[in-house]
Amino acid sequence: MIGPSVAWVATETSEAWLVALWRLLTLADYNSRVVILGTALLGCAAGVVGSFTLLRKRALVGDAISHAMLPGLGIAFLVATLSGGDGRSLPILLTGATISGLIGAAAILGLRSTWRLSEDAAFGIVLSVFFGAGVALLGVIQSLEAGHAAGLEGFIYGKTASLSWTDLMSIVSAAAVALLMCAMYFKELALLCFDQAYAESQGYSKWWLDGLLMSLVVGVAITGMQAVGLILVIALLIIPAAAARFWTHRLSRQVVISAGIGMAGCFGGGMASALLPNLPAGAVIILACAILFLFSLMFGSSQGMVWRAIRRWQWQQIMLRQHLLRAVYERAETKISAPEIAGESEVRIDIADLMISRSWSKPLLERLVDNAQREGLVTRIGSQVALSRSGWIQAKRLTHQHRLWEMYLITHADVALQQVDRLADDIEHVLEPSIIHELEQLVQGRTVEVAKSPHQLPEPN
Amino acid sequence: MVSDRPATSPHSAGNPPDLGANRSLISPLQVWDLTVAYQRTPVLWDVAFQVEPASLVAVVGPNGAGKSTLLRAILNLIPRASGKIQIFGDEFSAQRRRVGYVPQRESVDWDFPVSVLDVVTMGLYREIGWLWPVRKQHRSRAMEALNQVGIADLAHRQISHLSGGQQQRTFLARALAQNADLYLMDEPLAAVDAATELAIIQQLRAMKQQGKTCVVIHHDLQTVPEYFDSVLLLNMRVVASGPVAEVFTPENLQKTYGGRLTLLDEVSSAMRRQEKLL
DSSP, X not given: OOOGGGGGGGOSSHHHHHHHHXXXXXXXXXXXXXXXXXXXXXXXXXXXXXXXXXXXXXXXXHHHHHHHHHHHHXXXXXXXXXXXXXXXXXXXXXXXXXXXXXHHHHHHHXXXXXXXXXXXXXXXXHXXXXXXXXXXXXXXXXXXXXXXXXXXXXXXXXXXXXXXHHHHHHHHHHHHHHHHHHHHTHHHHHHHHHOHHHHHHTTOOHHXXXXXXXXXXXXXXXXXXXXXXXXXXXXXHHHHHHHHTTTOSOHHHHHHHHHHHHHHHHHHHHHHHHHSTTSOHHHHHHHHHHHHHXXXXXXXXXXXXHHHHHHHXXXXXXXXXXHHHHHHHHXXXXXXXXXXXXXXXXXXXXXXXXXXXXXXXXXXHHHHHHHHHHTTSEEEETTEEEEOHHXXXXXXXXXXXXXXXXXXXXXXXXXXXXXXXXXXXXXXXXXXXXXXXXXXXXXTSSOOSSOOOSSOOOOOO | OGGGSOOOOGGGTOOOOBSSSOXXXXXXXXXXXXXXXXXTEEEEEEXXXXXXXXXXXXXXXXXXXXXXHHHHHHTTSSOOSEEEEEETTBOHHHHGGGEEEEOOGGGSOTTSSXXXXXXXXXXXXXXXXXXXXXXXXXXXXXHHHXXXXXXXXGTTSBGGGOOHHHHXXXXXXXXXXXXXXXXXXXXXXXXXXXXXXXXXXXXXXXXXXXXXXXXXXXXXXXXXXXXOSEEEEESSSEEEEEEHXXXXXXXXXXXXXXXXXXXXXXXXXXXXXXXXXX
């Protein structure tokens, strides 16, 4: 795995190490230039093609195809050598790999439709049998002509560090073709992935479009095989595409972001592997992609876990605040005779009295009151609290919503009186004005400011 | 009663049984002797019917009656064992552009990263053609279709954020954008809210006014007389077909839903057993 020209990395002094890093970052070195450009382009093409296979829910097809390529390599090598040709000629090897990869894909389809084997079993069988056959063939080849076969193992784990100019050129052309095809047939591929039956009803051939997509997968797998190996190339087809899903809900952006992540992962991984020459480059590249995936999973703008957690927390704060406002209002209601008419906010409530309204702890209640005061919804006077004008308006609306929903549950859903309070708790926050209006008509036949509570409110002792 | 008639062969030039009286125009859809089998187990036997132009036709029958299969066979999505289908008196492949399809809502993954407008534009892809991008005129036509089903305000919303009714309207809009003459709809009214049902029915009626024909798989028997002109009662074979007033009778419904079609069932399961032995 250690390319001759990256051996400088292993030098002892830190100064030499920095020089090496500098040379690497500026791509000053010919070999690292080839390696990093080649893998980055590969990552870009894999990201684009992978987006479509992922959305077609065929992410594993690439896996099966790439594994099924191994016996093709062995057979091509044997046939070429036995017929007197050069067994290591790249075009011959890649032709063999392509053919056996396609046979593998066909075997999966056949197993599934003819013998009605479940899809996962078909994948498992084809993948392992073809790969096993390939490994066995390589063993045979090695025992036949020990020296010659050495090159073939490079396809399993890749030979990133020793990519040649010719390899780079083949990656460049494969990537260019893949990107061009995806751009040209973007809308047709999108339609196939979204709604295959509709695409067919419109006269698009499923076989043609799926065939196009599978050829692109084979193309990426073949070129990627030389760089990161046939086992790890599948990761390049899946990981960037899956990571991009956390950033966007638009297909065009998904494809671009996936390409970017694939490129960045390969670029970063290529760099890192040059600095860590003892590790196989293919593996380092995949790990770099995995780091980007984890980052997307956490911080992705559309579905990232962090933002989701923050949104959930914000929503919880809103619910807590609304519960506080309603609790204060309901206490105030018992203190003055006609709060609806009074509309005044000067009713003071003991904070301690609010404790019985809900099962909240003293510190939480204190914090909620402080927060609400900061937002201008309540005023705190010692151990007492009073709603401000805007707080009063909000509280009135919330109480109204809560009670409307309670009454709806009682009259229309046969919910027991003791349960409605709790059931309405979750719903009152999401009621939209149109629903409120409908509820008012349904429950009361008219619009009122604040409905009466259908049940007894808890009284402080 | 359609099913009592001897099967007409496409070669014998007899018209399939008519679903209506108006023969002045070419029928948008004629089916002769259609038999469809999955894995050699027949799911549709000898289906024959004919649809009148500018009419709303309900396809009604129990689960597993082959309703979706019928639509898929008409659209050439699945091979047929025998039979002949004509669209406006022609092969389907020649008349494809005049046929709009509304698949079942559950048939796609609504988490797919596209907007409502993107989905509706898909109805125009054939017209736009290979290699051409979607252009402004197409987007405005898609917006028009969204307007017709009353969800133009959702055009840029992610489809994953739609309610069931909104999803259904999106699918209908996609078919409308295509501006077809014959529409095949797979349960467009299944599990939608009342407002959506009303909007869709109004749309169907407007389409009928424009001379378009809709063949609609429908599950709610109560609304059949209100919504549709004619009905096809299907349970692996055609139990009855024709104007709602004539064929939508308790006896026919009983035959469609109630009495089990013992013989067909038995033959089917015999085929299945044979299939397993082979």
